[in-house]
Amino acid sequence: MTGLSSYLFFGTFAAYVISAVLYVARITLRRRDEKHFELADRLGAYGFKVATAGVVLHAAAIAARWIASGQVPMSNMYEYMSFLGWSVMLFFVIISFWYKLPALGAFVAPVGVIVIAYASVFPTQVKPLVPALQSYWLPLHVSTAALGEGAFAVSFGAAVMYLLRVRKEHSEPWEEKALEFFFYVSTLLIGFLVVALGFKLGGYEVALTNIGQGNGTILYTLPPFFGPIGSSPGDASFLGMSLPFFTAPTWMNGIDAPKKLNTLVWTIMAGTLIYGLLRVIAKGPLRELGSRAVAGMNPKLLDEVSYRGIAVGFPIFTLGAIVFAMIWAQKAWGSYWQWDPKETWALISWLFYSGYLHMRIVRGWEGRAAAWVAALGWVLILFTLVGVNLLISGLHSYAA
Amino acid sequence: MDEMGVAPVAAAEEEIQTAETRKPGKDILDRTWDFFASVPVATVLLFVIAAASVGGSLIEQESMLSTVQAPGDYYAARYGPVMGTVLFKTGMTHMYSSWWYLTLLFMLGISLIICSLERFVPLWKAVQRPNPAPDEGFVRHLKNHFSFRPHQADAPMVALAEALKARRYRVVEKDGRLYADKGRWGRWGPYITHIGLILVLVGAMMRAIPGAYFDQFIWVRDGEIVKVPNTDFFIQSEKFVAEFYDSGAPKLYKTEARILDGEGKELLRHDIVMNEPLTFRWVELYQSSFKQELGKAIVSLNERESGKEIGTFELDLLQPKPMYEVGGYKIRVVDYFPDFGLDSAGKPTSKSSQVNNPGVVAEITTPDGNSFTNWYFVMYPEMEFDPSIPVKFKTLDMGVVSTTGLTVKMDLGVPVIYLGLLIVTLGTFATFYIPHRRYWAMVEGPKVLVGGWTNRNQGSLVSEMQRLGHALDPKTNPLADQMEGEER
Numbered sequence A: 001m002t003g004l005s006s007y008l009f010f011g012t013f014a015a016y017v018i019s020a021v022l023y024v025a026r027i028t029l030r031r032r033d034e035k036h037f038e039l040a041d042r043l044g045a046y047g048f049k050v051a052t053a054g055v056v057l058h059a060a061a062i063a064a065r066w067i068a069s070g071q072v073p074m075s076n077m078y079e080y081m082s083f084l085g086w087s088v089m090l091f092f093v094i095i096s097f098w099y100k101l102p103a104l105g106a107f108v109a110p111v112g113v114i115v116i117a118y119a120s121v122f123p124t125q126v127k128p129l130v131p132a133l134q135s136y137w138l139p140l141h142v143s144t145a146a147l148g149e150g151a152f153a154v155s156f157g158a159a160v161m162y163l164l165r166v167r168k169e170h171s172e173p174w175e176e177k178a179l180e181f182f183f184y185v186s187t188l189l190i191g192f193l194v195v196a197l198g199f200k201l202g203g204y205e206v207a208l209t210n211i212g213q214g215n216g217t218i219l220y221t222l223p224p225f226f227g228p229i230g231s232s233p234g235d236a237s238f239l240g241m242s243l244p245f246f247t248a249p250t251w252m253n254g255i256d257a258p259k260k261l262n263t264l265v266w267t268i269m270a271g272t273l274i275y276g277l278l279r280v281i282a283k284g285p286l287r288e289l290g291s292r293a294v295a296g297m298n299p300k301l302l303d304e305v306s307y308r309g310i311a312v313g314f315p316i317f318t319l320g321a322i323v324f325a326m327i328w329a330q331k332a333w334g335s336y337w338q339w340d341p342k343e344t345w346a347l348i349s350w351l352f353y354s355g356y357l358h359m360r361i362v363r364g365w366e367g368r369a370a371a372w373v374a375a376l377g378w379v380l381i382l383f384t385l386v387g388v389n390l391l392i393s394g395l396h397s398y399a400a
Numbered sequence B: 001m002d003e004m005g006v007a008p009v010a011a012a013e014e015e016i017q018t019a020e021t022r023k024p025g026k027d028i029l030d031r032t033w034d035f036f037a038s039v040p041v042a043t044v045l046l047f048v049i050a051a052a053s054v055g056g057s058l059i060e061q062e063s064m065l066s067t068v069q070a071p072g073d074y075y076a077a078r079y080g081p082v083m084g085t086v087l088f089k090t091g092m093t094h095m096y097s098s099w100w101y102l103t104l105l106f107m108l109g110i111s112l113i114i115c116s117l118e119r120f121v122p123l124w125k126a127v128q129r130p131n132p133a134p135d136e137g138f139v140r141h142l143k144n145h146f147s148f149r150p151h152q153a154d155a156p157m158v159a160l161a162e163a164l165k166a167r168r169y170r171v172v173e174k175d176g177r178l179y180a181d182k183g184r185w186g187r188w189g190p191y192i193t194h195i196g197l198i199l200v201l202v203g204a205m206m207r208a209i210p211g212a213y214f215d216q217f218i219w220v221r222d223g224e225i226v227k228v229p230n231t232d233f234f235i236q237s238e239k240f241v242a243e244f245y246d247s248g249a250p251k252l253y254k255t256e257a258r259i260l261d262g263e264g265k266e267l268l269r270h271d272i273v274m275n276e277p278l279t280f281r282w283v284e285l286y287q288s289s290f291k292q293e294l295g296k297a298i299v300s301l302n303e304r305e306s307g308k309e310i311g312t313f314e315l316d317l318l319q320p321k322p323m324y325e326v327g328g329y330k331i332r333v334v335d336y337f338p339d340f341g342l343d344s345a346g347k348p349t350s351k352s353s354q355v356n357n358p359g360v361v362a363e364i365t366t367p368d369g370n371s372f373t374n375w376y377f378v379m380y381p382e383m384e385f386d387p388s389i390p391v392k393f394k395t396l397d398m399g400v401v402s403t404t405g406l407t408v409k410m411d412l413g414v415p416v417i418y419l420g421l422l423i424v425t426l427g428t429f430a431t432f433y434i435p436h437r438r439y440w441a442m443v444e445g446p447k448v449l450v451g452g453w454t455n456r457n458q459g460s461l462v463s464e465m466q467r468l469g470h471a472l473d474p475k476t477n478p479l480a481d482q483m484e485g486e487e488r
């Protein structure tokens, strides 16, 4: 069954990638010439079918894993991220039923792909649960929160489209820079995924001596440009280079800090390379490419879809990330609120989205300002899920 | 305010609000009220609290510190003397209980209360007491319309009323006009949400009420009976159980517990495991720690010369009995050091109350009345201060005793918070999953004009109106396409 689940998961991944490619191809063709419209629309329709098939396959993969392991597959980062990817694509399919906006696929399906790819960076073994995690509130809390976050992802896609659509008419210099930065950050994510998955498939591993934080070693899964204190050139090699070139500065004394630094360096190198390549292909800033892709779309509809994603997601997110989280915390720690960093960041995102909802009913604050908030909201969500684990850690042992 | 509550409500309300706020001649109370009732202020407040919360997650908080230094010194060392002191003095290092963070939360609470009060009556009128026959111009100026030719000219509204009732609308007819609506709960959703949030804040503040909150920690050794702090009952741990997976990772931590009253009568028997606390009279006991220590030793007394065993006894290492008897020998425990060590003056002392290296000073009286005194170290029986006495102790076996660590909590605010959370959940779902839709219809020449309004999901209203119109009069209302996202 675990084997079956892996095959299904792989099929799902392929389906999401194909769907994303079809949607991007559709939007590209449409920009060319009216005579391609029909072909483009057919590609869009296929993209939708493949995405729907992916969602069904993915549900089967999750169910198979559940049956095989006998525990709800919601107990480590791999399982959690995979579920998040499912919920992104699920809400994309649902919202596509409600609105005639196939172009959304070119912006949301890639988000689903990135989330799933990120899931596969984590170890996939089923591990039995330690006592702190043995509670049905845990899967209830994280799955409900992830469902809400999936709906927010659709809102994010539509908000970015809206911002690209209206930028020619109104935007200010800082907005231009911020939009371009959005694209850059996305390529960083892609860069990280390409590198991490590439070396994972290649089976690259090297253990380096670490005298910085206690004695011992750190296991690197990427070639170490930056080694821990105590390592020296020649400990590892890659493409004939004698690595590590540098050791991490001494003030970086967190657990695995040299490894995180090394990953960051790799991410920036790969991401910047991809960004540069895309710029060459696009013959200009990526936001221009994006704007060309959404030219001619109805900004009102983009705005409405972006709002709808949050409207649908907000109650679910409230239930999962706030209500269930507080109940679980009360059961597990004896206190419904501990100001644990993960908890705090969930609250921050929730307050931020509440702010968005109130902005929409203040005249003059809807429109672009609100769209920025909708787009940034998902960045906060990503930070809550990923950034908090990397940069700050807390009671959420499950995240480690 | 529009008594219909018809203009996309809040935005229009807001205009009136802000205009009024600027009117001269209002006293400070009015202006404070208006300030807290304003949605822009609430919006800014939400973003400010979000931004402020970031700080506390980035700056190490005092509650998370594990250092022997005084917090002030620690922060000076961690963030530099100036920065560290500033952070410490401004409360950045205990953000979430600092006066200014609490002030922000307090303002949020006040704002929630005031805006609920302010808008309750107008909303009640608009939603629960609608005017079924408003001004005709009002109906014509609604954003969405369709019209149809009635089949029965003398009863033009019948078919429409039927169709709307079939869609679960509440239909009112008056003076030849028709009004229908559904989803009133959706309009109340935000208010329900806000009330739930007020309850959550109230529940959180209840910790400040004397006697409504405490947080304690107790150690209970296997078999021991311990008074539960701040209560009049006792807890006995019959047994603490720790189980592990093959990988060595923990699988189960469990305390088999009994609650007893002052007379030792059992009131409740219940296991405590992580995530499943024991609840008794509003007090909850959480499995939160454990330790295992040496608890007993099986000791034999032997004749030194021949090595012959005189007899064995079980020595309680947690609290040795004053006297043991073995084969006619009396062993008096003169002194006991559970964690033996020497102090700075070279005198024997116990470094802690943990049983780490138990040392006993024993006075042994032979059957014929001779006494000797000697040290006996349970873990190192060969280490003797006086190897000349005719008997000798030997440790045959040692056993561990588990001690469970329980957090004892009472928080009477929790039920209030749970109720608040339930209400918040219902409120948010009502807000976004129940759209309030309303129709006004009037006769206009040979046709009936129907105007529609909704507070959210315009698109669904438009398509419902198309289907309604098409069903009533297909000729006037052909089915059109949905709003398109892209130009052709």
Ligand code: HEM
Pocket: A351, A354, A357, A358, A360, A361, B009, B010, B036, B037, B038, B039, B042, B046, B108, B111, B112, B115, B119, B187, B190, B191, B193, B194, B197, B428, B431
């Ligand atoms: C954490 C705090 C808060 C949360 C989670 C919250 C939640 C909500 C939600 C979900 C809505 C519905 C939004 C919509 O219809 O699109 C809403 C509407 C509203 N909120 Fe809040 N709110 C909060 C604080 C406040 C505060 C402090 C005020 C005080 C002025 C306020 C005033 C309003 C008003 C006037 C509406 C519009 C009601 C209507 O449409 O009839 N909210 N709120």
